[in-house]
Amino acid sequence: MSAPTDVPDLPAETPSAAAPFVGAEAAALLSALPDPTVWVRADGQFTLNAAAHERLGAADGQPHNWTALFLPEAAQALRGATALALRGEASRLSVTMPGAVAPALATVTPAGPGAALLHFRESHDPLEVALEIMDSLGLGMTVQGSDTRILHANASAPAILGLSPEQLSGRDSLDPRWQAVHPDGSAFPGTTHPSVQALQTGQAQLEVPMGVFHPATGEWRWLEVTAIPRRAPGMDRPAQVTTVFADVTERRHTREELRRSEQRFRSLVEATAQIVFTADAQGHFAGRQHDWEAFTGQAPAQYLNPEAAVEAIHPEDREPTLRAWAEILDSGQAYTIEHRLRRADGVYVPMQIRAVPLRGEDGSVREWVGTYTDISAVREAEAALKALNAQLEGRVAVRTQELADVTRFSTLLLTAAGEGVFGLDASGRTTFANPAAARLLGYSVERLIGSHQHALIHHSHPDGTPYPVTECPIHQTLQDGQTRRLEHDVLWHAQGHPVPVSCVVTPMHSGTGQITGAVLMVQDTTERLRVQTQLQEAIAELERSNTDLEQFAYIASHDLQEPLRTLGSYAELLGRRYEGQLDERAGLYLGFMQDAVGRMRGLIQDLLEFSRVGRGESAPAPLALDAAMQAAVHSVEAALQGDGTPGDRASLTWETPTPCWPTPR
Numbered sequence: 001m002s003a004p005t006d007v008p009d010l011p012a013e014t015p016s017a018a019a020p021f022v023g024a025e026a027a028a029l030l031s032a033l034p035d036p037t038v039w040v041r042a043d044g045q046f047t048l049n050a051a052a053h054e055r056l057g058a059a060d061g062q063p064h065n066w067t068a069l070f071l072p073e074a075a076q077a078l079r080g081a082t083a084l085a086l087r088g089e090a091s092r093l094s095v096t097m098p099g100a101v102a103p104a105l106a107t108v109t110p111a112g113p114g115a116a117l118l119h120f121r122e123s124h125d126p127l128e129v130a131l132e133i134m135d136s137l138g139l140g141m142t143v144q145g146s147d148t149r150i151l152h153a154n155a156s157a158p159a160i161l162g163l164s165p166e167q168l169s170g171r172d173s174l175d176p177r178w179q180a181v182h183p184d185g186s187a188f189p190g191t192t193h194p195s196v197q198a199l200q201t202g203q204a205q206l207e208v209p210m211g212v213f214h215p216a217t218g219e220w221r222w223l224e225v226t227a228i229p230r231r232a233p234g235m236d237r238p239a240q241v242t243t244v245f246a247d248v249t250e251r252r253h254t255r256e257e258l259r260r261s262e263q264r265f266r267s268l269v270e271a272t273a274q275i276v277f278t279a280d281a282q283g284h285f286a287g288r289q290h291d292w293e294a295f296t297g298q299a300p301a302q303y304l305n306p307e308a309a310v311e312a313i314h315p316e317d318r319e320p321t322l323r324a325w326a327e328i329l330d331s332g333q334a335y336t337i338e339h340r341l342r343r344a345d346g347v348y349v350p351m352q353i354r355a356v357p358l359r360g361e362d363g364s365v366r367e368w369v370g371t372y373t374d375i376s377a378v379r380e381a382e383a384a385l386k387a388l389n390a391q392l393e394g395r396v397a398v399r400t401q402e403l404a405d406v407t408r409f410s411t412l413l414l415t416a417a418g419e420g421v422f423g424l425d426a427s428g429r430t431t432f433a434n435p436a437a438a439r440l441l442g443y444s445v446e447r448l449i450g451s452h453q454h455a456l457i458h459h460s461h462p463d464g465t466p467y468p469v470t471e472c473p474i475h476q477t478l479q480d481g482q483t484r485r486l487e488h489d490v491l492w493h494a495q496g497h498p499v500p501v502s503c504v505v506t507p508m509h510s511g512t513g514q515i516t517g518a519v520l521m522v523q524d525t526t527e528r529l530r531v532q533t534q535l536q537e538a539i540a541e542l543e544r545s546n547t548d549l550e551q552f553a554y555i556a557s558h559d560l561q562e563p564l565r566t567l568g569s570y571a572e573l574l575g576r577r578y579e580g581q582l583d584e585r586a587g588l589y590l591g592f593m594q595d596a597v598g599r600m601r602g603l604i605q606d607l608l609e610f611s612r613v614g615r616g617e618s619a620p621a622p623l624a625l626d627a628a629m630q631a632a633v634h635s636v637e638a639a640l641q642g643d644g645t646p647g648d649r650a651s652l653t654w655e656t657p658t659p660c661w662p663t664p665r
Contacts, residue, residue: 035121038066042086042114071096081108085116094133140245148173148195160247162214179213198227198241222252275372281365283329297344314340314348332357332365350375420522426515428453428475440524442494457491462498474505481507481515500525557604568597
């Protein structure tokens with residue numbers, strides 16, 4: 001509810017002498033209002049304007065409480081509304097002023113800190129009073145003519161019907177734009193509308209249920225409609241009809257939910273209980289109990305006799321049952337007990353009994369309603385469950401031991417591992433670190449766990465420049481779930497220097513495939529890099545040595561070829577100078593000399609070529625092994641003679657082998 005727009009807000013000022021409890025401006029506003037108005041403070045002090053003095057018959061300076069000016073019921077309602085206004089909540093209510101017949105509409109609104117304003121509006125028009133009263137009660141009200149056209153409507157009517165005042169004005173009950181249904185969903189014709197029926201029959205139509213479509217929200221709302229016909233003096237037929245309707249949608253939904261809940265409860269009882277019984281306040285069966293008869297086989301003459309009815313209970317359970325029942329009757333509280341009940345075939349069945357009291361308006365127990373439920377299956381299930389639990393406990397114990405062994409082995413393995421192992425969660429925080437990881441980086445395990453891995457040990461490149469986390473391969477694995485291997489990376493030691501490492505980051509996934517973290521395995525590559533550096537230095541030294549050797553071979557071959565050229569030249573000169581003068585053996589020896597010079601020259605050239613092998617300058621080529629073997633024979637021909645005297649070359653024979661070629665590398 002909200003305050004009316006024609007009531008001004010009073011400023012909260014310091015009281016003046018002219019108006020003891022209201023400031024000058026507020027006093028002027030109060031005096032200007034034509035309707036009775038009361039200004040009230042939280043401490044109970046109040047001020048009345050002139051209209052209130054005249055209407056309530058109060059005199060200035062009266063010390064009594066201002067609510068004493070009203071009738072008791074009105075005073076109580078006004079005190080409650082004033083308390084709401086002092087807390088900042090406006091309200092409207094209908095009250096009867098002293099000496100009045102028709103009620104007045106009281107609007108109570110906040111009037112600044114710690115103050116409230118009560119404005120009373122009296123009307124001599126009963127219709128206007130009725131419309132305002134219905135507004136204050138949250139009810140819709142319309143006045144319709146004999147043709148059911150709407151002549152007047154209060155402010156609540158359009159809101160309840162989902163229409164604007166303009167759309168509502170002039171519309172009749174037969175308008176096809178109305179969408180109305182009965183509670184069963186069938187159409188509600190306009191000719192059966194309560195307003196139409198009241199006009200036609202002259203009888204009031206009370207609380208007729210009707211469902212209407214609410215255009216403003218697009219939902220169906222439920223109304224209770226009351227139509228009261230109004231006859232003009234001397235007229236037989238009603239000239240108008242006053243229709244009052246309340247929105248009972250929430251009430252209907254609540255009632256329907258209660259009905260469904262009750263239906264579900266009844267269905268549950270019927271489905272689960274084997275016996276339903278009723279008993280009087282003393283606990284004796286009240287009338288025939290058909291379920292009891294069917295189950296126990298007792299006739300009414302037996303079970304209606306309390307002493308005979310207990311014979312259906314197992315002898316060992318009778319005394320405890322009667323004792324518990326007596327205690328329940330004294331306390332009047334719901335109870336649950338168990339005992340064995342004899343079935344018609346003589347078998348005792350374990351049953352669970354539940355009973356609740358039904359009380360009268362004075363709170364006393366008038367009746368008991370209860371159920372017997374066969375719990376044989378429950379007992380069997382409990383026994384089976386107990387056996388299963390024992391079996392499961394045994395399995396769990398074995399599995400727990402296995403897990404403990406695996407955990408212990410895993411812990412020993414991770415502790416003994418030479419590589420550093422980190423466990424990371426999905427955000428990149430360290431959840432696990434083995435001792436090797438702590439030793440590698442100079443941190444304690446406790447310091448590593450819980451820290452953001454990148455910010456602590458992976459924040460910079462080897463040259464010290466910042467390493468954004470978005471570029472970090474470990475962070476990327478946490479995003480895309482891809483395994484990554486990093487051959488050259490650095491982690492930062494606690495003392496501030498980089499530690500070269502190679503690492504493998506492997507993602508971890510949940511059962512649904514979601515990335516939950518990663519495992520990072522790190523290996524210190526400091527020693528490997530040192531060995532690689534030494535190897536590179538050795539290779540460079542070897543290359544330098546090979547270069548020197550090649551240079552030496554080149555120079556040596558050049559120097560060795562010079563005496564060979566001299567020897568060969570003079571041997572050739574001897575051959576030409578003494579051609580025909582030397583015997584056959586001397587010519588043969590001279591040929592041997594020239595041949596040896598040629599072979600020596602070839603060996604020197606081959607030595608030079610051999611020094612260049614491995615530098616990539618010579619491509620592999622096929623080689624005939626017979627020529628190589630013949631050359632080897634010539635090289636050792638003197639040794640083959642045995643006596644140092646060169647023999648006849650023709651006497652040396654060599655079987656040419658099958659040629660083969662080395663496979664090029």
